[in-house]
Amino acid sequence: MNTFTLRPARESESRQIRELIHLVGINPTGLDWRRFLVAVNDRDEMIGCGQLKPHGTDILELASLAVYPEHRGKGVARAIVERLLANSPRPLYLMCESSLGSFYEKFGFRALSYEEMPRYFQRIASLAGLLTSLAQRQQRLLVMKLQ
Numbered sequence: 001m002n003t004f005t006l007r008p009a010r011e012s013e014s015r016q017i018r019e020l021i022h023l024v025g026i027n028p029t030g031l032d033w034r035r036f037l038v039a040v041n042d043r044d045e046m047i048g049c050g051q052l053k054p055h056g057t058d059i060l061e062l063a064s065l066a067v068y069p070e071h072r073g074k075g076v077a078r079a080i081v082e083r084l085l086a087n088s089p090r091p092l093y094l095m096c097e098s099s100l101g102s103f104y105e106k107f108g109f110r111a112l113s114y115e116e117m118p119r120y121f122q123r124i125a126s127l128a129g130l131l132t133s134l135a136q137r138q139q140r141l142l143v144m145k146l147q
């Protein structure tokens, strides 16, 4: 399977979206299927997803980007990001592990210093910094912004 298309998620895919997000181990909160864009294969089966998630009225986050392992490396995530950006107001924020920073920079996102982050992201960044140092992981959390 090398071809895929993008379309809005359906209510019947709500559970699968949750399962994919759990499988890949990213933020499992705020997974309302109505906001999701999905990538599907030629049998209309979901192979990846992403969403624009609002926090209050003034913060919008590119979130829940996930692709099943067997479908990675074929541009599915890039296509989802491009489509979400095409339909998104600015500014747009995201959180990612530092290894994905260069991927998002190609779309114009830039990493924010702690002082530049909205309070919502400062709180998460503080918690993530603590957990990361406790786990002594190599990755750190980036909060990025697209103007």
Ligand SMILES: CC(C)(COP(=O)(O)OP(=O)(O)OC[C@H]1O[C@@H](n2cnc3c(N)ncnc32)[C@H](O)[C@@H]1OP(=O)(O)O)[C@@H](O)C(=O)NCCC(=O)NCCS
Binding pocket: 024, 026, 064, 065, 066, 067, 068, 071, 072, 073, 074, 075, 076, 077, 078, 079, 095, 096, 097, 099, 100, 103
């Ligand atoms: C990250 C993820 C969505 C990428 O999906 P994908 O469909 O394989 O990505 P693409 O094929 O569109 O590749 C996009 C680019 O990201 C790079 N990339 C993919 N995964 C990466 C990783 N873990 N670390 C660094 N770079 C990565 C690819 O090399 C590619 O680079 P290129 O544009 O220079 O060719 C997928 O690996 C995934 O679901 N990971 C687990 C969940 C996750 O981390 N989500 C991101 C939350 S911010």
